Amino acid sequence: xxxxRLKRTVKLGGKSLWMHRLRSTLTTLGIVFGVCSVIAxxxxxxxASQEAQAAIAxxxxxxxxxxxxxxxxxxxxxxxxxxxxxxxxTYDDAESFRETIPNVQVVVPxxxxxxxxxxxxxxxQMDIVGxxxxxxxxxxxxxxxxxxxxxxxxxxxxxxxxxxEQVADQLFIVDDPLGRDIKVKGAYYQVxxxxxxxxxxxxxxxxxxxxxxxxxHASGLIGNVYICLTTFKNIFGETQVQYPGTTRTxxxxxxQEVTVKVGSIDQIPITQQILxxxxxxxxxxxDYQVVVPFELLRQARKSKRxxxxxxxSIAAISLLVGGIGIxxxxxxxxxxxxxxxxxxRAMGAKRRDIIFQFLSETVMLTLSGxxxxxxxxxxxxxxxxxxxxxxxVVTPLSLILAFGISGAVGIIFGLYPAYRAAxxxxxxxxxxx
Amino acid sequence: xxxVSIEKLCKEYQLGTFTVPALRDMDLTFEEGEYAAIMGPSGxxxxxxxxxxxxxxxxxxxxxxxxxxxxSNLSDDELSYIRGQRIGFIFQSYNLIPxxxxxxxxxxxxxxxxxxxxxxxxxxxxxADMVGLSDRLKHRPFxxxxxxxxxxxxxxxxxxxxxxxxxxxxxxxxxxxxxxDILKLLNSLCEQGxxxxxxxxxxGVGQRAERIIHLLDGRIERIEKNGRHRPEKVxxxxxxxxxxx
Numbered sequence: 001x002x003x004x005r006l007k008r009t010v011k012l013g014g015k016s017l018w019m020h021r022l023r024s025t026l027t028t029l030g031i032v033f034g035v036c037s038v039i040a041x042x043x044x045x046x047x048a049s050q051e052a053q054a055a056i057a058x059x060x061x062x063x064x065x066x067x068x069x070x071x072x073x074x075x076x077x078x079x080x081x082x083x084x085x086x087x088x089x090t091y092d093d094a095e096s097f098r099e100t101i102p103n104v105q106v107v108v109p110x111x112x113x114x115x116x117x118x119x120x121x122x123x124x125q126m127d128i129v130g131x132x133x134x135x136x137x138x139x140x141x142x143x144x145x146x147x148x149x150x151x152x153x154x155x156x157x158x159x160x161x162x163x164x165e166q167v168a169d170q171l172f173i174v175d176d177p178l179g180r181d182i183k184v185k186g187a188y189y190q191v192x193x194x195x196x197x198x199x200x201x202x203x204x205x206x207x208x209x210x211x212x213x214x215x216x217h218a219s220g221l222i223g224n225v226y227i228c229l230t231t232f233k234n235i236f237g238e239t240q241v242q243y244p245g246t247t248r249t250x251x252x253x254x255x256q257e258v259t260v261k262v263g264s265i266d267q268i269p270i271t272q273q274i275l276x277x278x279x280x281x282x283x284x285x286x287d288y289q290v291v292v293p294f295e296l297l298r299q300a301r302k303s304k305r306x307x308x309x310x311x312x313s314i315a316a317i318s319l320l321v322g323g324i325g326i327x328x329x330x331x332x333x334x335x336x337x338x339x340x341x342x343x344x345r346a347m348g349a350k351r352r353d354i355i356f357q358f359l360s361e362t363v364m365l366t367l368s369g370x371x372x373x374x375x376x377x378x379x380x381x382x383x384x385x386x387x388x389x390x391x392x393v394v395t396p397l398s399l400i401l402a403f404g405i406s407g408a409v410g411i412i413f414g415l416y417p418a419y420r421a422a423x424x425x426x427x428x429x430x431x432x433x
Numbered sequence: 434x435x436x437v438s439i440e441k442l443c444k445e446y447q448l449g450t451f452t453v454p455a456l457r458d459m460d461l462t463f464e465e466g467e468y469a470a471i472m473g474p475s476g477x478x479x480x481x482x483x484x485x486x487x488x489x490x491x492x493x494x495x496x497x498x499x500x501x502x503x504x505s506n507l508s509d510d511e512l513s514y515i516r517g518q519r520i521g522f523i524f525q526s527y528n529l530i531p532x533x534x535x536x537x538x539x540x541x542x543x544x545x546x547x548x549x550x551x552x553x554x555x556x557x558x559x560x561a562d563m564v565g566l567s568d569r570l571k572h573r574p575f576x577x578x579x580x581x582x583x584x585x586x587x588x589x590x591x592x593x594x595x596x597x598x599x600x601x602x603x604x605x606x607x608x609x610x611x612x613x614d615i616l617k618l619l620n621s622l623c624e625q626g627x628x629x630x631x632x633x634x635x636x637g638v639g640q641r642a643e644r645i646i647h648l649l650d651g652r653i654e655r656i657e658k659n660g661r662h663r664p665e666k667v668x669x670x671x672x673x674x675x676x677x678x
Contacts, residue, residue: 015532147615207523237677291568316480341530347589348517350510 006360013361020333027329028369030322031409034337035373035382035402038315039394043381045311046147047392056300058198059293063138064271066093070251071285082338088253093279100275108138117225118183119171126167126185127224130232137197138259146178146193153192154228161189164197166223182225187235189227197223213232225360268294317406322369323413330362331415340342341421342429351422359422362414363407370406374399434626435498436596437463437486442505444481444497444651457651459495463630468623470639471632473648479632480601484647486630487520488512500596517545517670519588525602527582530573535561535585536570542592553592560588564618580611587618591627598622600631604638605610622654630662 017024059065091109098107110131117126133149135141144165153160161182168177181188201203239252262271271291279288334341343352349357380398381392434553445454455476463469485497488504491512497505504515521542522528528536529538536557543553561567564584566577574582583603590598603619604612620641623629631638639645645657 004550005547008550012533012537111488259540339528340530343514343530344541345485346516346522346528347542348513348593350545352510352511353513353545427484430489430524 003044007357010356010364013357013364016039016333016337016361017365018260024365027326028365028372029318030325031366031369032373032376034315034318034322035406036322036371036375036377036382037318038311039089039313039374039398040380040384041311042210042308042398043377043392043394044384044390045304045307047381047385047390047394049300049307050393051273051363051391053297056293056297058140058290059296060140060259061294061297062259062262062266062268063293064262064268064275065291065293066097066260066279067273067289067291068253068256069287069289070233071287085249086252087257089255089287089288091254093282094255094258096282097258097260101260101262101271101276105261105263105268106134106137106259107123107253108135108259108261109261110135111229112256113236113251114222115184117167117171119175119180122171122173122381124167124170125222125255126171126184127222128232129226130229130236131226132229136195137228141198144194144196146191148195149228149275150388151368152232156428157230159187159189159231159236160192160227162193162195162226163191164224164226166197167225168194170223170224176177184225185235187192189225189231189419190424195226213220244258268292319409323366323409326362326365326410327417330358330365330414331420332390334358334417334421335363337421338429338432341424342426342432345424346430352420355418358418359411362417363410364414365412366406366413367403372402373403373406377402435462436465436467437461437630438498439492439497440496440498442485442491444485444490445493450512455651456485456492460655461646461653463628464646464660465628466626467644468620468629468642469631470645471630471655472634472636472639472645473649476650477648478495478651479648481651482597485628485661486597487522488516495514495638495674500575501558511662513545517542517598518593520662521595521598523583523586523595523598523603526578527606529582529585529589531574532629534571534573535566535577538574539589541593542589546593551578556592557588560591561585564588573579578615579607583607583611583615584618585614591622591640594672597628600629602633603631604635605633612638616650640667 062292066089069243070078071087084214089109094107094109098104108131110129111128114125115128116123117128129135131149133151134153136143136148141164146162148161148162149242152158163171163177163182167182171177172180177191177194179190181190181191238254241248241250241252274288275290279290344354345359380393381394384390387390439459439461442456442459442461444599446453446455457603459482471479471487475594481490488499488507489508489512492505495505496503499515499519502515504512507515514620530541534540536554539557539560540548540553542651543556548556558567558570564587566581566584569577569581574585577585583606590600604615607615616638619631629642631642633639640659643659645646645659647654647657
């Protein structure tokens with residue numbers, strides 16, 4: 001009985017709405033835009049936050065990373081035309097981390113430089129990473145073929161390297177990289193292994209947002225070539241000479257980055273404290289920065305929560321506006337169809353029949369708006385991902401929520417017009433022109 | 434047997450501080466199968482009487498029996514139910530629902546009585562056939578002439594086998610030719626034993642009725658018996674003679 005009535009009412013509502021196609025379409029636009037913008041923004045936000053969290057997770061949640069930062073220039077240096085500035089983390093620092101910090105599992109020093117790498121006639125910009133054989137313990141690189149760097153490589157300063165998939169794809173294309181040589185700054189390195197790409201672990205900025213930006217830049221764009229730190233220093237030396245303008249600056253930096261891995265997340269705060277106190281003692285200039293991925297992760301989650309709150313309020317406002325628009329049109333529709341209401345009442349329709357009829361029309365209107373909004377809301381993130389490489393994630397929950405809310409908007413904003421329709425005087429309505 | 438009887442029926446309207454009496458102490462009965470006309474000048478209470486008889490309005494005082502039931506003090510829902518079940522309406526301006534086709538328009542009263550879809554459609558087809566519109570079932574009202582629309586309205590009024598059919602100026606919007614057709618159709622309904630009450634200005638329409646009730650100032654002025662022989666109640670649902678379009 002109820003289903004029969006529902007079916008007929010829906011059929012009738014569809015006819016009435018179809019009769020005023022343009023009006024119905026324009027009316028639902030508010031809901032369509034509300035729903036699609038919510039879904040699209042949620043998808044983009046979710047994508048960005050997942051990417052950020054993944055990027056942070058890549059840094060390792062049990063890692064504490066200390067980076068070399070160029071200290072602010074002092075007067076003594078600017079006065080000279082040629083200067084040798086020495087700053088940053090040193091081998092001694094790395095050594096003292098390893099010795100003084102309790103529960104430390106590994107300490108990984110690292111030096112990185114972007115250089116042109118050659119294979120035969122092909123060249124590409126690569127990140128040359130000088131590091132140690134136990135580097136894979138702090139970074140999510142997985143050996144695909146061959147081997148990683150070894151203690152022997154380190155000790156004998158062998159000219160061997162391990163490349164990631166990115167390099168293999170860009171430089172070797174179809175050739176098998178294993179056993180081939182690549183040339184960097186006049187020196188040849190034999191490829192002994194291939195590992196997965198991780199993007200960059202470089203984390204030069206203070207806040208998470210910058211970190212994400214620099215990471216998206218690095219991820220997948222520049223390949224990493226891993227060589228032994230000893231070999232690296234042998235070839236490149238300890239000083240870097242730069243010619244930023246007319247002056248020549250010479251910098252001496254021993255290590256760019258030291259990653260300390262501890263046993264568990266609980267030990268991170270104390271480790272950070274100890275690290276800072278060690279560095280405080282030995283470094284008079286503030287030429288280092290401590291980055292805690294776990295801390296960044298927490299910040300990222302917090303900012304995601306704020307983002308969600310802001311987004312939901314925007315969504316609520318847009319749906320409210322859409323709902324008011326729908327109520328307005330339904331009120332107009334009710335007064336336009338006064339005569340129809342009178343006829344139906346004369347033919348035996350009870351008040352609740354009239355309420356049911358108009359309410360179901362409103363709900364149909366908002367639900368179809370919601371459906372259209374969902375479709376557009378899925379398409380927008382799809383195109384965003386397709387054209388701008390921004391990751392997006394459309395969660396099923398957001399779709400269900402959007403559909404449910406558009407139905408609820410229909411009921412809430414349809415009740416009053418339906419009530420008005422049902423409480424018209426049948427005699428007056430029949431007389432209505 | 435009296436199918437409709439009203440006793441000391443009064444209806445008053447409140448216009449600001451004034452009370453305007455529209456019907457005063459009216460006593461009236463209608464027999465089953467009767468064809469009655471209600472006539473009178475504007476303001477004589479015709480429409481008010483029709484609204485009360487049609488259960489669209491409640492009397493201020495007095496009693497109204499429709500069939501075996503006192504309907505003078507029912508709730509809105511009960512009145513809706515009674516309207517749907519016992520009363521068929523025919524209006525001057527047809528009052529079909531524009532977005533529905535002919536079949537669906539005829540089905541409206543059955544829908545509100547909760548008839549299953551198949552059954553109501555079958556009945557609607559029968560009725561459309563009876564009023565001579567079986568070839569227009571899927572047309573919408575605006576695609577039909579006035580006379581055809583009024584025939585749809587008559588079919589709709591018959592949908593729930595009502596006790597009485599109330600017609601308010603059924604030929605008022607029609608040209609003479611179509612008006613005649615509609616009157617013929619109404620006549621044939623009467624011959625089938627339906628009770629028909631017509632409100633009209635048109636003396637020509639009134640003359641077809643067995644009894645003409647003249648109203649004036651909310652009172653029955655006089656009742657005119659028409660000499661016409663009242664046909665025996667026909668039990669079988671004989672095919673109504675086709676109406677020229």
